[in-house]
Amino acid sequence: MFEFDQYLGFLAFATILTIGFWLMMFLLLFVVPYWLGGNLLEIWKEKREAKKAKRAQQ
Template structure:
């Protein structure tokens, strides 16, 4: 059926595929959420600083 080197190649392929899948999920879901939260917090700080100046 499979020789040992083919088995290792298949396992390497599965590992790379899995890493790529989770990296794609991370880049499309977590990074924009983090950037959006940071922007909202920054805008809130700017509004509060304007209120305190008045």
């Protein structure tokens, strides 16, 4: 079967793999949509401000 140091190595590998998996899930499910939503909101605000400035010039 496994020696004790091989068992610890496997546990370290499994821990790092699990942490990486949940970090990726967190980034994909929360951070990326938040970033995209904020980006789209900023673009929308800039376009709205440009329209207001154009109306003010006329």
